[in-house]
Amino acid sequence: MNISQEERDAVYKTIFSRRDVRREFKPDPIPNDVLERVLLAAHHAPSVGFMQPWDFILVTKPESKNQIKQGFLQAHAEATELFEGERQTQYKSLKLEGIEEAPLGICITCDRSRTGSVVLGRTAKPEMDLFSAVCAVQNLWLAARAENLGAGWVSIVHDKVIRDTLNIPESIDIIAYLCVGYVETFHDTPDLERAGWLPRRDVSSAVHYESWQETKSHKPK
Numbered sequence: 356m357n358i359s360q361e362e363r364d365a366v367y368k369t370i371f372s373r374r375d376v377r378r379e380f381k382p383d384p385i386p387n388d389v390l391e392r393v394l395l396a397a398h399h400a401p402s403v404g405f406m407q408p409w410d411f412i413l414v415t416k417p418e419s420k421n422q423i424k425q426g427f428l429q430a431h432a433e434a435t436e437l438f439e440g441e442r443q444t445q446y447k448s449l450k451l452e453g454i455e456e457a458p459l460g461i462c463i464t465c466d467r468s469r470t471g472s473v474v475l476g477r478t479a480k481p482e483m484d485l486f487s488a489v490c491a492v493q494n495l496w497l498a499a500r501a502e503n504l505g506a507g508w509v510s511i512v513h514d515k516v517i518r519d520t521l522n523i524p525e526s527i528d529i530i531a532y533l534c535v536g537y538v539e540t541f542h543d544t545p546d547l548e549r550a551g552w553l554p555r556r557d558v559s560s561a562v563h564y565e566s567w568q569e570t571k572s573h574k575p576k
């Protein structure tokens with residue numbers, strides 16, 4: 356099956372216009388068929404040894420969202436102390452989550468022992484299962500964009516808060532918490548780029564031939 360030019364254009368359009376969304380969520384519910392397509396796309400991610408280690412926990416209850424939001428506020432306050440001077444002021448001004456505004460939260464987990472202790476492709480690099488679950492996150496993020504749904508990854512929360520809120524056993528790794536919903540707009544550039552936090556690297560600085568090369572420092576403008 357060949358991909359037509361129109362289909363290829365749609366894939367690239369989705370990739371380049373996907374954004375991390377933390378603001379401007381609309382409260383509109385996500386229709387079941389849309390959500391099913393997005394989750395099916397996530398479930399079709401590649402995985403080491405085809406172990407499919409992920410699970411998707413859907414979060415809609417305001418109490419659960421509020422608990423996770425409180426966890427964010429605590430972790431965010433801790434993070435603020437790690438930045439200094441003007442950078443700290445700038446950090447504090449950023450909107451870094453839409454936990455309560457987004458109609459849906461999705462927690463992606465990884466069951467590291469899902470298919471037993473010896474897994475094809477994981478024998479030399481055991482962390483490959485975690486990377487596989489991240490592939491599911493990216494598939495979900497892109498499929499959401501193709502459905503005109505915004506998604507934002509919130510990692511400024513300690514695992515314990517998410518674990519306690521969503522009853523996730525210690526044996527299961529927490530990979531991501533995403534806020535998902537329809538949005539007012541998708542911006543052309545990342546929020547952090549527009550805020551002057553960091554610029555996008557030129558792709559030529561990321562591509563090397565035959566040996567790794569150090570990249571010039573990548574600092575805010």
Ligand SMILES: Cc1cc2c(cc1C)N(C[C@H](O)[C@H](O)[C@H](O)COP(=O)(O)O)c1[nH]c(=O)[nH]c(=O)c1N2
Pocket residue numbers: 373374375376377450451452508509510511544545546547548
């Ligand atoms: C693993 C991981 C974890 C996080 C993120 C991303 C990823 C990949 N990002 C989003 C991140 O800031 C964003 O992807 C970049 O700024 C680039 O912007 P676009 O995603 O292209 O809009 C993110 N954003 C945010 O506001 N709060 C957060 O806690 C996180 N955490």
